[in-house]
Amino acid sequence: MALQLISANHAAGMAATMAGNANRSARGFCAGLYPITPSTECMEYLCVQELLKGQVVRVESEHSAMGVCIGAAASGARTFTTTSSNGLAYMAENVYVAALMRLPVVMVAANRALGPPWNLWADHGDSLMLRDSGWVQLYCADNQEVFDSVLMAYRIAEDRRVLLPVMVCQEGFILSHSMVETEVSSQEEVDLYLPPLDLPHRLRDDARTMGGVDTPAVTEAHRAQHHEAMSQVFEVYREAQEEFEAKFGRRPPDLLVPYKMDDAEVVLISMGTISSTVDHIVDEARSRGVKVGSIRVRGYRPFPELQLKEMLGGIGRVGVLDRDISLGFGGVLWGEVRGVAAPGAISQGYILGVGGGDVRPKHIEAVLKDLLERDSAEAPIVMETNL
Amino acid sequence: MSVMSECPTRQILNPGNSNCGGCGATSGLSLLSRAMEERKIQIVIPACCSAVAAGLFPNSVYGVPALLTTFAATASGATGLSVVARLNGEDTRVVCWAGDGGTYDIGMATLSAAAERNEDILYICYDNEIYGNTGGQRSSATPHGATTTNTPPGGKVEVKKDIMEIMAAHRVPYAATVSIAHHEDAIRKMRYALDQRGFRFLHLLSPCPTGWKSEPSQGVELVRLAVRSGLFPLIEIFDGKRRVVNVEPDFSNDALAKYLHLQRRFRKSGIEPEALAPEIEEHWSALRAKVKCFEEV
Ligand SMILES: Cc1ncc(C[n+]2csc(CCOP(=O)(O)OP(=O)(O)O)c2C)c(N)n1
Ligand code: SF4
Ligand SMILES: [Mg+2]
DSSP, X not given: OEEEEEOHHHHHHHHHHHHHHTTTTTTOEEEEEOOOTTTHHHHHHHHTOOOSSEEEEEOSSHHHHHHHHHHXXXXXXXXXXXXXXXXXXXXXXXXXXXXXXXXOOEEEEEEOOOXXXXXXXXXXXXXXXXXXXXXXXXXXXXXXXXHHHHHHHHHHHHSTTTOOOEEEEEETTTTTTOOXXXXXXXXXHHHHHSOOOOOTTOOOSSOOXXXXXXXXXXXXXXXXXHHHHHHHHHHHHHHHHHHHHHHHSOOOOOSEEEESOTTOSEEEEEOTTHHHHHHHHHHHHHHTTOOEEEEEEOEEESOOHHHHHHXXXXXXXXXXXXXXXXXXXXXXXXXXXXXXXXXXOEEEEEEOOGGGOOOOHHHHHHHHHHHHHOSSOOSOEEOOTTO | OOGGGSOOSSOSBOSSOOOOTTOHHHXXXXXXXXXXXXXXXXXXXXXXXXXXXXXXXXXXXXXXXXXXXXXXXXXXXXXXXXXXXXXTTOOOEEEEEEEHIIIIITTHHHHHHHHHTTOSOEEEEEEOSSBTTTTSBOOTTXXXXXXXXXXXXXXXXXXXXXXXHHHHTTTOSEEEEEOTTOHHHHHHHXXXXXXXXXXXXXXXXXXXXXXXXXXXXXXXHHHHHHHHTTSSOOEEEETTTEEEEOSOOOOOHHHHHHHHHTOGGGTTTXXXXXXXXXXXXXXXXXXXXXXXXXXXX
């Protein structure tokens, strides 16, 4: 273990490389890779590594990047890719297939708005577009979390109770390009954390067809199993967290990260990096006597509904901050949270920071002020942070 | 012993599949089964008639390990399988079995990239000159003069894309055309292709009675006529350079006329041999020039 000054892209690349190398006694590692800002440096990092038993494939598109991962995973290898925004959209049909075939692919999405009109900056809308693709989705708030989440992702994805792909999301530039001191584990430690992958349904020499034709009845059964596998993630996640702490001496955060929630009467809910600004405002407001807390949603799929419901019990004012917008509806996170809030609670949606808008303390202050003053919830408020 | 007298112990496509009677893909896979012998193969199939033919989960008509991919992911999925086979020292041949739509159209970029990287895969395009699975729409492999469900009333105006020259331009180690009417030639090429390393490409003209509006029993005859008339040259291309013509056509008007008249897809356009002959002639003079050019090197 050593502290290194690295970007989240490099943190992701390092973790994926070590995870890949950790599978050298099994079927090895394969990554299909294609550049797009702001995930490029992660793919470049992997392309210059000396893999112990692995290969990167420098493909011609994100569609093929995921295609390569699907083929390699079907043959039992550990697999990885990384992309952003239009890249995610371009690979979308194969993103679904990786999940439908129950292949434990791991991907790091450096969140960015879609275009044209082109916008290179942070927006959760790209990975949320694939919310229903059957992947586990984790949203990170700092570089350490990106490094640790990639390692955890393999533990979760490859667990026999789960066997699902995992997407680790980190906001473009805010994390992807920010250099932060990060604890980088050693290969020996990673070897101990990630057992060799033995994919039960991989293609072997016998005549097995992966991806044939399903009747409606079979699809219903497959979706039910897939959904059930998702629900297993909660327990598998806890185990992966504990094992992580035992092996690496640090504990990755829970799927929901509460802050000063014990006596909170008002709560602000967010995902990713905005939550650190939120926590700062929570501290400030508390110093003025406002009983406010915050919750960061780190695990978005499966959605930790029961736990969230418990945390929101008795809370009358819930503000949900989305760095995304489902046009014609509102924030995607708000859409999910308002069904979980206590009956009668005011669940107000705020959209801010889309397309990389710089979310500052004053914006969160404005959100909190609005939430405290209102008598009822209304349509989601779309904020322009540049104003 | 003739290659045809050997009965394959393993069939890639088992009986009881849903292919239409007289489907060229059935004949093609039966030839490939004979060529395969004891070799280990994994087959990759995109969306196409042969994907549907797999049948209902958990059953499958495929007698070898098969990965069914999205429409444009044949060559990328195969790349993943092949990379992992090599990492593990396995000599499994990864074989793509894709239609013309998945090859000439939507899968072209993926195919081109895998060829450029010289991935260790054998890519076979069974070309029925139509989107069979979606009910018979045009592809860029549909020949000029053929009617499909979405061509203009007079049939397709554009000429068929030259896939072999596209592959040759990638300098792939081996590319060849395969005829289901020339078994010995077909099996020799399939075996050769199975045993080479790097990217290999086979183009198989695959009669489709449903889309061609022809008699199911006439498939082999139609391909024979396509070869005789020069419409479907039987060739091999090595490293994108050296070219070998395997069967000399007679370029007869008779063969071409029969080929057109046995298929009702050419009826609406009323295209006659005279209209196609110049295209064929031009194609062959370019081909002969290339044969000569690389002979002399
Ligand atoms: C991305 C995508 N677009 C469209 C389709 C619908 N589709 C399935 S098969 C097919 C045509 C296949 O044609 P071809 O590759 O020639 O194979 P064939 O059916 O003729 O055997 C189409 C358009 C699809 N499955 N995926
Ligand atoms: S539609 Fe044509 S290609 Fe498809 S199964 Fe029938 S005959 Fe074969
Ligand atoms: Mg076709």
